[in-house]
Amino acid sequence: MGHFTEEDKATITSLWGKVNVEDAGGETLGRLLVVYPWTQRFFDSFGNLSSASAVMGNPKVKAHGKKVLTSLGDAIKNLDDLKGTFAQLSELHCDKLHVDPENFRLLGNVLVTVLAIHFGKEFTPEVQASWQKMVAGVASALSSRYH
């Protein structure tokens, strides 16, 4: 797993402080389901996912997206121990949810794209690099208890 410099941590934390977790969560999960439709396999109970607008407007998608990003926000406070922070969630994703870890990488990259849309020029190549480390670290931590 990657090492976060003090600069990475400052970059990640300060950007996150400006994110509306509810909006970004719905946007991120929604886009995952639209851009990579096979990821819908985990969400049979979510109702209408039949078009991009249906997905992006779906209240269950928004609610679940918020849940996911809230958890990510907790991780940002513990960047030096992502494995510990996500240990239980890792077991859950393996044993109960049966989610292929590749999906964590896909979601991470969608989040990076959503941040780029939201922050534009401010989302410089340097800022992106810190965030790629972040999402890679989360994906790695979430798959660390897989067996």
Place this chain on the structure above:
Amino acid sequence: MSLTKTERTIIVSMWAKICTQADTIGTETLERLFLSYPQTKTYFPHFDLHPGSAQLRAHGSKVVAAVGDAAKNIDNIGAALTKLSELHAYVLRVDPVNFKLLSHCLLVTLAARFPADFTAEAHAAWDKFLSVVSSVLTEKYR
């Protein structure tokens, strides 16, 4: 995997906007690639990769021009990129995993510069389009 009519329309109409900033988009894409995925620099030991370097700018232009060729020939990307496909297979031999990394960095560059245009639908269309381009470029690898 082939692009629907709607997807082609999205790509072509966005390309008309994008091509006015093609060079800077190319440079920015490569900067993002080398910073986020330092291992990709291994393909450029002969380049000066500092931001603002002439080589970076020239190469960024080349890359985006090729994406533009694909967009302008979106009904037959295979034919448009035959030479490039051969180049990548026989000369450059860039590991296929890197096409995903470059595609992602181009997407992020477009998202940052054209946020209003980069709807979920446009995002999906671009991701798919770049995936098709990547497939064409690796189809002669073996």
